[in-house]
Amino acid sequence: MLIVLQLVIGEDIKPAYRAFSRGTEPATADIFNANIHVYVGLAVLALAIWRFAVRLLRGVPAAPPEESVLLKRIAAATHFLLYLFIFGMPITGALAWYFSFRAMGEIHELGKPVIIIVVGLHTAAALWHHFFVKSDVLVRMLRPSARRAP
Numbered sequence: 001m002l003i004v005l006q007l008v009i010g011e012d013i014k015p016a017y018r019a020f021s022r023g024t025e026p027a028t029a030d031i032f033n034a035n036i037h038v039y040v041g042l043a044v045l046a047l048a049i050w051r052f053a054v055r056l057l058r059g060v061p062a063a064p065p066e067e068s069v070l071l072k073r074i075a076a077a078t079h080f081l082l083y084l085f086i087f088g089m090p091i092t093g094a095l096a097w098y099f100s101f102r103a104m105g106e107i108h109e110l111g112k113p114v115i116i117i118v119v120g121l122h123t124a125a126a127l128w129h130h131f132f133v134k135s136d137v138l139v140r141m142l143r144p145s146a147r148r149a150p
Helices: 002-022 028-058 069-099 102-133 137-142
Strands: none
Touching (some): 002 069, 002 102, 102 137
């Protein structure tokens, strides 16, 4: 949900960033909006680190046995991209904001449409599994305790 929030409020950081880049003082509201975006981004990064640690320690649930090899590969690629972006977006944003690395800001900006597509694909796949395939994939995502024993 924090990523969706970032996508909604992400543009609010631009006026403050532009002001700082020009060497002028941004408006108080612009600083407030920028701080919200930055702090939520850092929270996303902290939660991504935690989530990845859990993934390393506990592993991942097996794909449904009836799933095709192609869908398993698409799922693996989507998860790779999700992790890439939940780490990459906050890191590039922080480098742009705190260290004025303009190239990182541009990479951060270019990542927005990609993460929208990847999050949308992930959401659509989870809903497809739940409502059409009738598998327990969505339930396992929402309640990890509902995972089947290996």
